[in-house]
Amino acid sequence: MNDLDRIDYKILNLLQTNSNLTTKELANKVNLSTTPVFERVKRLEKNGYIKKFVAVLDAEKLDKGLTVFCNITLKQHTREIGHKFVKDIIAIKEVTECYNVSGDYDFLLKVMVKDMKHYQDFVLNHLGEIKNIGSAHSTFVMGEIKNTYSVPI
Amino acid sequence: MNDLDRIDYKILNLLQTNSNLTTKELANKVNLSTTPVFERVKRLEKNGYIKKFVAVLDAEKLDKGLTVFCNITLKQHTREIGHKFVKDIIAIKEVTECYNVSGDYDFLLKVMVKDMKHYQDFVLNHLGEIKNIGSAHSTFVMGEIKNTYSVPI
DNA sequence: TGAATTAAAAGAATAATATTCTATGAACGA
């Protein structure tokens, strides 16, 4: 399954920091010629180690400067209600991440909005519309200390 | 500040989903020729709307399949202790995100590790080494419902 | 309203890079 060597890991680490590196630049950094590097990257994509390439945007500049972690419990835990909740959540643009979690709550949502007024709107008009939510507890991000956008390898 | 038109937003949305699109492909999707699209992307980078381009890796395949949200309080809240904590946290590879948050805890960490054994190791050998941690409360991710890797625009 | 000015876009030309192809050399097993 995981048949990667040290060079593959180095390539992955470089690309998850900056995917604008050319094959030639990558090749220099791992001390190979362009061909093997090109083939390694293609193989890493094909085998699913690289899921996709994306642009990372500046949330602040795009008026989504407020991040809130929203902990949610469901009233009941039947399969139907769970599925319905998941379906509804996926449809809400402001929810950028959603996890089924252990502990006091059932789901943890990461929500990105412009400001507190918009978060209020999110809670009232989006969460409020979803049935079977038992409770919602919001944790507001005051400062971002670290955000790697990467997998620690 | 934010002087983007509808086409800029469309380009940003396309690129934060797939930055492998060529200028020509982007141009087709927004009904322009390659030149203005090329210039728009460069402008979006230059003005900071696009922070960087990265590869998104598959955590599971890279043996980092366990994600844990770790809530932390500090024993004291002096500036020195806070700075020291931040410095220590940034140095820990497994902590992929860290936020200063409101509520019962001071910091929220997203931690990515292989499995529970490695998380135990993280708590004992990494968190355990950091001074002035008052309490740590772990929330384990059992399932990923949604993960957009993008800003909702 | 209409000419002048500016900004944005199109199209063509060039430069750089990605991608493919062929050949070389090392590692391994018979």
Added chain:
DNA sequence: TCGTTCATAGAATATTATTCTTTTAATTCA
């Protein structure tokens, strides 16, 4: 030792990025 396999290097080609020039559209101001 010989033949086989594999990864790499180097060269050739195809695509794409990037720049330059021209055209169009929009805006401003008389």
